[in-house]
Amino acid sequence: MTELGSLSGWGRTAPSTATVVAARDVEDVVTAVTAAGARDDGRGVVARGLGRSYGDAAQNAGGHVLDMTTLARIHSVDGEAGTVDVDAGVSLDTLIRTLLPFGLWIPVLPGTRQVTVGGAIAADVHGKNHHVAGSFGRHVRTLDLVTADGSVRRLGPQGPDADLFWATVGGMGLTGVIVRATVSLLPVETAYFVVDTERADDIDDLMSRLSANDDAYPYSVAWFDSIATGPRMGRAVLTRGRSAVLDDLPPRRRARPLHFDAPRLGTVPSGLPPGLLNRVTARAFNELWFRKAPRLRRGEVQNITTFFHPLDIVAHWNRLYGPHGFCQYQFVVPFGAEAVFRRAVALIAESGHLSCLNVLKRFGAEDPGPLSFPTAGWTLAVDLPVRPGLDRLFAALDALVVDAGGRVYLAKDSRLPAAALARMYPRLDQFRAVRAAVDPHDVFRSDLARRLGL
Amino acid sequence: MIDALGTPQSLLLLGGTSDIALAIADAYVVKAPLRVVLAARPSPRREQAADALRGRGARVEVLDLDAREPHTHAGVVAAAATGGDIDVAVVAYGILGDNESAWTDVEHAVELAEVNYVGPVATGVALAAQIRRQGHGVVVALSSVAGERPRRSNFVYGSTKAGFDAFYTGLGEALREHGGRVVVVRPGFVRSKMTEGLPAAPLAVTPDQVADRVVEAVASGAEQVWVPSTMRAVMAGLRHLPRPVFRRLPI
Numbered sequence: 032m033t034e035l036g037s038l039s040g041w042g043r044t045a046p047s048t049a050t051v052v053a054a055r056d057v058e059d060v061v062t063a064v065t066a067a068g069a070r071d072d073g074r075g076v077v078a079r080g081l082g083r084s085y086g087d088a089a090q091n092a093g094g095h096v097l098d099m100t101t102l103a104r105i106h107s108v109d110g111e112a113g114t115v116d117v118d119a120g121v122s123l124d125t126l127i128r129t130l131l132p133f134g135l136w137i138p139v140l141p142g143t144r145q146v147t148v149g150g151a152i153a154a155d156v157h158g159k160n161h162h163v164a165g166s167f168g169r170h171v172r173t174l175d176l177v178t179a180d181g182s183v184r185r186l187g188p189q190g191p192d193a194d195l196f197w198a199t200v201g202g203m204g205l206t207g208v209i210v211r212a213t214v215s216l217l218p219v220e221t222a223y224f225v226v227d228t229e230r231a232d233d234i235d236d237l238m239s240r241l242s243a244n245d246d247a248y249p250y251s252v253a254w255f256d257s258i259a260t261g262p263r264m265g266r267a268v269l270t271r272g273r274s275a276v277l278d279d280l281p282p283r284r285r286a287r288p289l290h291f292d293a294p295r296l297g298t299v300p301s302g303l304p305p306g307l308l309n310r311v312t313a314r315a316f317n318e319l320w321f322r323k324a325p326r327l328r329r330g331e332v333q334n335i336t337t338f339f340h341p342l343d344i345v346a347h348w349n350r351l352y353g354p355h356g357f358c359q360y361q362f363v364v365p366f367g368a369e370a371v372f373r374r375a376v377a378l379i380a381e382s383g384h385l386s387c388l389n390v391l392k393r394f395g396a397e398d399p400g401p402l403s404f405p406t407a408g409w410t411l412a413v414d415l416p417v418r419p420g421l422d423r424l425f426a427a428l429d430a431l432v433v434d435a436g437g438r439v440y441l442a443k444d445s446r447l448p449a450a451a452l453a454r455m456y457p458r459l460d461q462f463r464a465v466r467a468a469v470d471p472h473d474v475f476r477s478d479l480a481r482r483l484g485l
Numbered sequence: 486m487i488d489a490l491g492t493p494q495s496l497l498l499l500g501g502t503s504d505i506a507l508a509i510a511d512a513y514v515v516k517a518p519l520r521v522v523l524a525a526r527p528s529p530r531r532e533q534a535a536d537a538l539r540g541r542g543a544r545v546e547v548l549d550l551d552a553r554e555p556h557t558h559a560g561v562v563a564a565a566a567t568g569g570d571i572d573v574a575v576v577a578y579g580i581l582g583d584n585e586s587a588w589t590d591v592e593h594a595v596e597l598a599e600v601n602y603v604g605p606v607a608t609g610v611a612l613a614a615q616i617r618r619q620g621h622g623v624v625v626a627l628s629s630v631a632g633e634r635p636r637r638s639n640f641v642y643g644s645t646k647a648g649f650d651a652f653y654t655g656l657g658e659a660l661r662e663h664g665g666r667v668v669v670v671r672p673g674f675v676r677s678k679m680t681e682g683l684p685a686a687p688l689a690v691t692p693d694q695v696a697d698r699v700v701e702a703v704a705s706g707a708e709q710v711w712v713p714s715t716m717r718a719v720m721a722g723l724r725h726l727p728r729p730v731f732r733r734l735p736i
Contacts, residue, residue, distance in 0.1 A: 037664060044489035047621035048664025074620070086489060092570070092664060093620030355705065358489050419701070422490045422516060445489030448517050478621075481570065482486040482494070 038090040043356035047092035065181040075476030080147030086445025087478035119149030136219040149209040154442035155201030159250040162395040168200030175211040179474040198465035201400035221288040226272035234265025257389040268324040292334040298346040305353035313385035361412035364437035371435040386413035401458035404440040491704025493572030500578025501525035504677035508696035522565040524550035555607030562611040587641035601645030616665035626653035672712040
């Protein structure tokens, strides 16, 4: 099945048109990849999952896009080894629902469950436990990749194909199409988390609290106020926790400890006007979010959605940003660059651009993929609706981040200038070398690849 | 590619020595690294424009374009695309002509029709083919308020712009499903080399003002803009005036 479709990322900016092909089995993928190579028109093909990359990673103007969500079988669960063997189009949401009854848990979960396994590998997503668990790619035992020559290769993190494996992890779909993977799992006793919540008065307070005892918590993240300036700049709410054991649960929940709560309260309609997120509503939201959090609360039991994925409660929340869409800016700067980090928070707060979903976290050690985003240091993400002048704020942030030896996250990016990429990813040449060897004719193309000259 | 904030990486100027086209290039070149293709008749002015853009950091290519050779336009667009996708193309060439000779002298009348309408149609067809191939792209078509209602003092020019405007408006509809967009720009009187020596009309603007509106429109997704924006209301009014009143107006 093929059709011409207009595609954009989760930020709903810069759409482009491509021929969309549904991948129902591996054979479909091989056929599409071979055909793209034969066309030789420079437009190529790229895989797309659930479209949660914010920018242009899973769109391919004038070329073909493989819809991977139809390649979605869970092949087997190995309880003994603690692994699951899945097609790339399986969503983490489906996987959680399937695995929880067996007391198994996905070791790395990003801020939404609505991503595919293939997408999680290609973007090398991270979660609240990056400081202890690393990113998603570290938990992948094998992956099956359809490469430009039309062959299906099984790759692992070690061995002769390790270079291609790690270039594929975080490689944004440009080394081939991931069709299947085996992922390590963690045992859990319950579907709940024991959470400590505390408020920090400003950015310095926040960073010192995180530095003091973050490693005591497997899961840690902070929401911060991106609008308040002056002495309250960077005031924040920290939520940190661990997976709950049976004894942590209140008696009424012990009967079904692995019950998965995934409430969905509604869907944001399409066609909303611009400007819903304005000075007044954004300020009110930031104020409310800060104040609704307790100053300090220990040991609260929360379900998966509340702790991990509050945004999944409302479908299509990206429509709230209006017809012009929004950009997420996520960067990391190394430990030691705290002054730069503070300066970046100040730049955002003073810019007049408004963000409500502001996340801050300490990353652990760098992951092995050459295009993998996380490196040891401080990361911050803000969602900013597209408005005139936003390019100037981003350019200023880019300059700060590059000078500090940091980088931005390609899965979130939709506007980075090509020249900045090499300075942010020092191992870019290593990635390019692997890609040149496995895909010499650029069969795998995306708008992101064109924009960044990848 | 045009990024999320509407900044292109490449710009094709058809009529690459037009003041408005060059003002658009100037507006973009300060934002991000830019590849500019200047398609125009060979002239010292074209070389000066290319050098000036290079001086501002743009990567500049130069192509020959003759508005009155419509069958060559596809080749020009294809040549411009060999260096990569065309993110934004500006159809900027045109002549004002002399109205009195244009409605009495067939040569001049045909020249206006060819340069302002036949040529742009051929250019538009070539650009559309390129946009269908690449799955994205914005065409900026420099129309004129003169096309909205013909007036005695320049109706030949106005008639060519009316056709131009209708063609590009329709082309925008046709390209929607292919990922393309056309921005039809309707400036009033622009103080440029085209209008040199003419007394400025009310609401006159500069090429830079037109360029700013174009940049805004490319970023916002607009498909039709007037410069200045008040011109929209003015023209809406003028369009509906009874003829006996309209012809008495000093315009």
